[in-house]
Amino acid sequence: MERVYGVVDTTFSRINMGEIAVRTIRAEDRDAKIMRYTVPGIKDLPVAAKRLIEAGCNGVITLGWVGKSQLDKYSYLATSIGLITVQILTSKHVIDVTVHEDEAEDEESLVKIAEDRARKHSLNLVKLVRDGPNSLTAQAGKGLRQGYENAGPIG
Structure with missing residues (x-):
């Protein structure tokens, strides 16, 4: 089976997380095909993820950047609900990677x-x-974290 990964990133992000994801996926699965889709901001991530799945992706990673304001946080909440909905509708994983400026x-x-x-x-x-x-x-149960040191298991 051909493995096709979707990478969705935004122009609002302050670093090129999409390129990091593409490089990581290519290094880990050299036989994979990668489709990348860049959108303006986080509220555009759900439709882009859905479109990539409809185009044949087996799973998608979305990479967003959220500002510090309360409005930004509400936009992220709406985005998160949208991404969860895409997963439910498509039965495909959409891994939400978000960095919050605060x-x-x-x-x-x-x-x-x-x-x-x-x-x-991406891994x-x-x-x-x-x-x-x-x-x-x-x-x-190992307390693994992304973005920070691992928390580790309890007990």
Whole structure:
């Protein structure tokens, strides 16, 4: 079976997370096809993800950037509901990778969060698409995080 990954990113993002995702997926699954779709902002992510799935993608990663204002946070909430709806309607994984500008005090820290989150979630998408629904089971309960140090298991 041909594996096709979708990568959706935005022009509002302050770093090129789409390129990080594409490079990571290519390095992990050299036989895969990747379709990339860039949209203006986060509220455009759900339709782009759905269109890529309809075009043949087995799974999609969306990469968004959320500003600090309350309005930005409401826009993200609407986006998240939209992305969940796309998953339900298509029965395909849509991994939502979002960086919120208020996650860090300085730009250098935001870059590290964005790079780490985009890379780790791209690997998660490859595992789910290439290796199947049980591919992450061995990592369950380990307190793994994307964007930060792992929290680790309790007990």
